[in-house]
Amino acid sequence: MxxxxxxxxxxxxxxxxxxxxxxxxxxxxxxxxxxxxxxxNPAVHSGNLHLQSFIALQSDILASGKAIEVSVGDEDSLLSKHAIFPFLDYWKASGRRRLQCVAVPLTVRELDGFLENLRLWLNPRLRPSLFALQKGTTLHIFFPGNRDHNVVERISEVVNECPDLYVYFESIKVTFFGFPQEVDYYIKKAPPGVTHFCTKSGPNLMFLCVLAHCTQYEFTLQMESDCFPLKAGWLDAANGLISSGGEKQWIVGPAYYGPTTIHSSYQAHINGNGIYNTANLQFQSFIQEVFTPLLKSLILCGASDLAYDTTLGLAFANLGSLDVDYRAPLLKALPRMRHTELIRNAGGRVENEDDYRVDVDGLVKSGPNVFFVHGRAAVDGIKQHINKLGLYFEASPSSRINELSAGHCWTNCPGYSDVRLLGFGRGVIRGRPERALSYVVLHFVRLTSAPPSHSRFSVKAQLSGTIESIASVAIVFVDESHKAHRIDGGAGYKSLFQDGNLEITVNEPPALEGIARVGLQLEIRSEASGGDVDIQIENITVTESAKGPVSKKALDVEPPAEKVASIIEDWRSFIRAGRAA
Known part of the structure; x- marks a missing residue:
């Protein structure tokens, strides 16, 4: 009751x-x-009316002799526990994810970086899912201000430019909350001697509004602009974390990992980039009735720089000092919160200093369960070394962009001491060829029998060293009978080789029955470099992408949920009262 x-x-x-x-x-x-x-379940029925009615239904079905099947979608239901009706995992049966939303809170100044992220998500090393036939996840972008036509147009342009986003996301939405200016601020460094009330007003209010709006989604992954994937299949990993026991949790997020010394009060800190059980009514009630009043109370008590994601850690560290009305609900909620390795939180003060060197290799090799990194410097480091990330192969026919795997190298001339692809986008061509003109081909393996006529091929790389010895570049297609077909011009062929940056695109591959390998052919004139050749290769990729039409969807601009307006007004009253005090 x-x-x-x-x-x-x-x-x-x-x-x-x-x-x-x-x-x-x-x-x-x-x-x-x-x-x-x-x-x-009134007492007159021994407090068990619902269960009794389903037992009667089971008997009626058996007595009818009809082929009627009833399944239970809740594993904790007494109906499945007592085997009255069998449990059926709806999410597996329907091929839909329980992770129904990836929520991205942004400010307008963060938009350029996020749009770059969107494009990079389609890199085969970072694709959101390895099972593109799974559906059910919305990409929902939130802004604090009023509706901005220019912002909508810019996002729409990138979404139309990258229609493959809809392979992984069922819909893409944008919501503008319309915060008044007096509450939409974030003061990182105040002048000496100047104290501001609630320096993180904007981010705190944004968090409360995003959670309130996302009640339409069962589980929501909040992913700020400085949170970035480290490997492909990150939607699968986040969804798997829910399915493997996370469905009973309210908040699942990362602890801090890095060299910055943090105060003991924040040892229980859970970073805001994480998974939230947004459709859970008890969780939403906790946010409204416990978390929000607690956040305000701590700010009023002097924690003016308090952020939403450090509030619970600070509260648990000082539980004995809190008002008695907070202690019981906080302790009751504690088992519903847990840390996860899914996101590596490397966003401390030390990592974001200008002279800090991010250990990109360490992040990439940080563990099989780590799929994201959080922290501006770490994200920038990963973006500069995409080819250090692992390469995965997409088995789904829905995949439209695939990266070919490195194969063997070939040269027609003795004298080269080292011609190799070293993995992770690196390679080397070294030696003193015995002929003035020689060829080196770097082969990449095509793992599909699909007709190449429906694809475009692209080769990108950065070359350094004795690049003056490279006389020309071309793409070589090797058919299934091992015959090579060189393409260095013609319709649909584009080639750019300048200052070591190489990019070749073939929109019209040769009409062959099958292509087994695609190679980058370098024509080398060794006399141009004094006879010795020493070429280093970085970030080399060969990709194949489908040319067929992709149905484009209009970007959905969704108004804020009805309850958001009262949350904003309540927060504005809090800020006004705090400033006046």
Missing amino acids: ISEAQRLADNELRIGKTVSANPNYFFAGYQEVGDKYQMP
Whole structure:
């Protein structure tokens, strides 16, 4: 029986006031003021009416002789625990993810970096999913200000430029919350002697509004602009974390990992980039009735720089000093929060100093369960070394961009001492060829039998060393009978080789029955470098992408949820009162 209900008779109830959270139904507003209903599982039926009715249904089905199947979607239900009806995992059966939203809170000044991230997500080494036929996840982008036509247009341009995003995301939405200026601010460094009330007002309010808006999604991964994937399949990993026990959690996020010394009060800190059980009514009630008042209380007590994601860690570290009304609900909520390796939080003060060198290799090799890194410097380092990331192969026919795997190297001339592809986008061509003109081919393996006529091929690399010895470049296609076909011009061929940066595109590959390998051919004139050749190769990739049309979807600009307006107004009153005090 919920607190908003009034008892009229033994088994009859009426809703007396607006329901804030209703564990008896899927959403709080299901029952309205004045609604009459019966007491669930009344004592006259031994408090077990619901279960008894399903046992009777089971008997009726058996007696009918009809082929009727009933399954239970909740593994914790007594119906499945007592084997009255079998449990069926809806998410596996439907091929849909429980992770229904990737929420990206942004400011307009962060938009350029995020749009770059969107493009990079389609890199085969960073593709969101290795199982592109799985659906059910929305990419939802949030801004604090009023609707901005220019922002919508810029996002739409990139989405239209990268339609393969819809292979991984069912829809892409943008929401503008319309924060008033007086609350939409973030003061990182105040002048000496100047104290500001609630320096992180904007980010704190953004978090509260994103959670309130995302009640439409069962689970939400919040991914700020300085959170970036480290490997392909990150949607699969986040969804798998939920399926492997995370469905009982409210918050799953990373602890801090890095060289910055942090105060003991923040040892229990969970970074804001993480998974939230946003459709859970008890969690939403906790945010509204416990977390938000606690955040305000701590700020009013002098923690003016407090951020939403350090609030719980600070509260648990000082539990004995908190008002008694906070202690019980915080302790009750504690088992619902946990750390995860999914995201490596490297966003401390030391890492973001200008002279700090990010250990990119260490991040890449940090463990099989680490799929993201958080921290501006770390993200910038990863973006500069994409080819150090692992390469995975997409088995789904929905995949439209694939990177070919490095194969063997070949030369027609003795004298080269070292011609190799070293992995992770690196290679070397070294030696003193015995002929003035020689050829070196770096082969990449094509792992599909699909007709090449429907594809475009691209080779990119950075070359250094004795690059003056490179007389020309071309692409070589090797068919299934091992015959090579050199392409260095013609329709659909584009080639750029300048200052060591190489990029070749073939939009019209040769009409062959099958292509087994694609190679980069370098024509080398050794006399141009005094006879010795020493060429280093970095970031070499050969990609194959589909040329067929992709259906484009209009970007969905979704207005804020109804409850967001009251959250903003309540926060504005808090800020005004705090400044006036």
